[in-house]
Amino acid sequence: xxxxxxxxxxLLYGAILGAVYGLATxxxxxxxxxxxxxxVGHGAxxxxxxxxxxxxxxxxxxxxxxxxxxxxxxxxxxGVAVYLVVVKRLVDAPELATLLAMFAIGIFIEEAAKQIWxxxxxxxxxxxxxxSLPFTEIPYTKLVAFISSILIAAAVYVWFxxxxxxxxxxxxxxxxxxxxxxxxxxxKIYALSFSLGIGLxxxxxxxxxxxxxxxxxxxxxxxxxxxxxxxxVLGGLASPWGAFYAGFIFGxxxxxxxxxxxLIPGVEPFGLTRFVSFVVLMLVxxxxxxxxLGGE
Amino acid sequence: xxxxxPLITLLLAYLIMIAIGQSIPGxxxxxxxxxxxxxxxxxxxxxxxxxxxxxFGYVALLGVGAYGMGVALGxxxxxxxxxxxxxxxxLAAILALLVSAIVGGIALRLRxxxxxxxxxxxxxxxxxxxxGAKIWGGSEGIVLSGILxxxxxxxxxxFLSTTFADAGVIVVAIATGVVTAYILNSRLGYxxxxxxxxxxxxxxxxxxxxxYKQIAFMISCVLAGLIGATAWTLKLTxxxxxxxxxxxxxxxxxxxVMLGGAGTLLGPLVGGLIYALLKYYLAIAFPGLQLLILxxxxxxxxxxxxxxxxxxxxxxxxGTRLENFVR
Numbered sequence: 001x002x003x004x005x006x007x008x009x010x011l012l013y014g015a016i017l018g019a020v021y022g023l024a025t026x027x028x029x030x031x032x033x034x035x036x037x038x039x040v041g042h043g044a045x046x047x048x049x050x051x052x053x054x055x056x057x058x059x060x061x062x063x064x065x066x067x068x069x070x071x072x073x074x075x076x077x078x079g080v081a082v083y084l085v086v087v088k089r090l091v092d093a094p095e096l097a098t099l100l101a102m103f104a105i106g107i108f109i110e111e112a113a114k115q116i117w118x119x120x121x122x123x124x125x126x127x128x129x130x131x132s133l134p135f136t137e138i139p140y141t142k143l144v145a146f147i148s149s150i151l152i153a154a155a156v157y158v159w160f161x162x163x164x165x166x167x168x169x170x171x172x173x174x175x176x177x178x179x180x181x182x183x184x185x186x187x188k189i190y191a192l193s194f195s196l197g198i199g200l201x202x203x204x205x206x207x208x209x210x211x212x213x214x215x216x217x218x219x220x221x222x223x224x225x226x227x228x229x230x231x232x233v234l235g236g237l238a239s240p241w242g243a244f245y246a247g248f249i250f251g252x253x254x255x256x257x258x259x260x261x262x263l264i265p266g267v268e269p270f271g272l273t274r275f276v277s278f279v280v281l282m283l284v285x286x287x288x289x290x291x292x293l294g295g296e
Numbered sequence: 297x298x299x300x301x302p303l304i305t306l307l308l309a310y311l312i313m314i315a316i317g318q319s320i321p322g323x324x325x326x327x328x329x330x331x332x333x334x335x336x337x338x339x340x341x342x343x344x345x346x347x348x349x350x351x352f353g354y355v356a357l358l359g360v361g362a363y364g365m366g367v368a369l370g371x372x373x374x375x376x377x378x379x380x381x382x383x384x385x386x387l388a389a390i391l392a393l394l395v396s397a398i399v400g401g402i403a404l405r406l407r408x409x410x411x412x413x414x415x416x417x418x419x420x421x422x423x424x425x426x427x428g429a430k431i432w433g434g435s436e437g438i439v440l441s442g443i444l445x446x447x448x449x450x451x452x453x454x455f456l457s458t459t460f461a462d463a464g465v466i467v468v469a470i471a472t473g474v475v476t477a478y479i480l481n482s483r484l485g486y487x488x489x490x491x492x493x494x495x496x497x498x499x500x501x502x503x504x505x506x507x508y509k510q511i512a513f514m515i516s517c518v519l520a521g522l523i524g525a526t527a528w529t530l531k532l533t534x535x536x537x538x539x540x541x542x543x544x545x546x547x548x549x550x551x552x553v554m555l556g557g558a559g560t561l562l563g564p565l566v567g568g569l570i571y572a573l574l575k576y577y578l579a580i581a582f583p584g585l586q587l588l589i590l591x592x593x594x595x596x597x598x599x600x601x602x603x604x605x606x607x608x609x610x611x612x613x614x615g616t617r618l619e620n621f622v623r
Contacts, residue, residue, distance in 0.1 A: 036409075038412060040412065089599055090598070090599070093598075093602075095348070095412075096344075096348045096408070097598050097602060099408075100594060101595055103547070103550075104547075104592070104594040104595045104598075105591070108588065108591035111588035115585075223420075225416065226416060229413045229416055229417065232413075233410070233413060237409075237410075237413075266430060267428060267430060268427065268428045268429075268430065268434070270428070271424040271427045271428025272425070272429060274420060274428070275421050275428055278418070278420065278421025278424075281413075281414065281417050282398075282403075282414065282417075285402050285406060285410060285413075286402045
């Protein structure tokens with residue numbers, strides 16, 4: 001029963017990876033939920049996080065876990081800058097304008113990264129051993145990524161539920177005009193949510209590197225943009241929690257289908273898995289555009 | 297407000313460009329580059345400009361069009377030269393129609409943001425389907441030069457990849473302009489403009505918005521497919537998945553439409569002219585930096601000139617005698 005064991009191992013791996021996917025999508029859903037802006041340059045910010053982890057590790061030997069707060073801070077600063085320079089002027093503009101602007105920002109970041117860091121794939125290896133299960137072996141680095149993702153998502157959840165600012169953000173999501181009349185500075189909440197969303201995205205880029213040992217490159221984000229959109233739509237697009245749960249589902253679908261596609265002779269399962277992501281996206285849009293976990 | 301006069305401006309511009317390219321040595325290549333960019337802008341404009349919806353998977357349609365022609369020339373060339381070419385154009389159009397019918401049929405029922413998200417995956421999805429399932433040569437693509445030389449002779453191959461391909465691009469470019477002018481003057485165009493301005497209101501007025509969006513999307517995609525078939529497959533005599541699904545063409549087409557003026561007939565002409573000449577001379581001055589320069593340019597256009605060059609001029613020309621020739 002080698003195949004079944006392999007499937008179980010891959011599904012387990014999919015669940016672990018899914019937690020990171022979920023975290024990597026929360027920022028996207030947060031920004032859409034609050035500002036109604038679709039960050040089509042999402043992947044570029046993940047790439048910044050990945051490079052943060054890479055440089056911290058190779059230059060100073062700092063472990064990726066310790067890079068997390070740094071990446072979060074860097075992402076929030078970038079987020080505020082992007083908000084003030086571009087997004088602020090487009091909040092009430094037609095959808096076309098914001099979509100194109102976010103797209104252009106993503107491309108600009110990628111091209112700038114290519115000029116600064118080169119076009120080659122780089123990577124690092126952080127060896128801290130692995131845990132042996134009956135049918136597979138899981139490196140501790142991936143468990144660290146799994147646990148960090150869950151803890152960070154939980155921290156964001158608590159922040160949203162318990163703090164005054166978090167409640168203000170939820171109020172703006174609920175009803176912008178209503179929040180305004182209650183004395184909430186909506187512009188500040190926009191800036192905060194945008195920078196928080198970008199911060200979370202950059203932070204998740206650090207964890208992504210624990211799964212792609214040699215896959216850090218200026219254009220690595222494109223793949224995650226597509227995945228993040230599939231996950232965000234699965235989770236209802238406007239809900240960060242929906243996105244986090246949908247990340248698990250997507251991790252399972254992706255790794256399950258990879259195993260199954262490997263059974264078909266003459267195809268290249270890795271490439272086809274990406275096609276499967278696209279098919280899943282189209283199916284969700286066709287059958288349940290409000291997301292698997294209910295309405296917005 | 298029926299008016300085909302702006303079409304005169306457009307055709308005149310093509311004539312002047314072709315005359316310049318033919319008479320001044322060394323100018324044919326930049327002229328063809330300009331015409332190619334005007335064409336991809338024009339085809340995208342039919343959808344993006346008129347509906348206000350963004351198609352981030354635009355280049356995938358040029359890609360499948362290129363594959364349509366490539367498959368005909370590569371696998372069915374024993375039919376003889378002319379039937380193979382006809383088959384190539386038909387396959388290019390059908391593949392583009394198929395992709396646009398599926399993607400549009402699913403995603404155009406939804407509002408703008410969802411559609412944009414759906415199109416983000418189209419390009420990667422099709423590219424990885426071809427590479428992953430090893431369809432039509434997979435990652436190796438289709439290399440046509442040897443096949444064409446063997447089946448039709450070196451002389452015919454040279455004619456196909458130079459004169460015929462260039463003429464094809466020009467014909468398709470002019471056709472996209474004519475189609476745009478026709479749409480602007482038709483019921484379809486009025487419906488599209490109404491839904492671009494206010495989709496809810498258009499729906500309430502009894503316009504079947506989904507149907508009109510779908511028609512515009514499919515027209516735009518088929519035109520794109522034909523451009524891919526002529527400008528890439530015939531001209532370059534190869535089809536590589538990494539090349540025909542390169543996302544920079546999507547960005548370039550969007551920049552051209554926005555720069556010139558979305559939803560105008562002459563917008564892509566002006567945008568394509570400015571952009572292609574900039575690119576041609578910038579590529580010599582700053583090789584590899586085009587996208588780094590383009591992305592901020594797009595942001596500046598969106599922030600400062602959302603109506604584009606032609607939109608701006610048309611606003612200024614309103615009430616003057618030039619009014620009918622700028623649109």
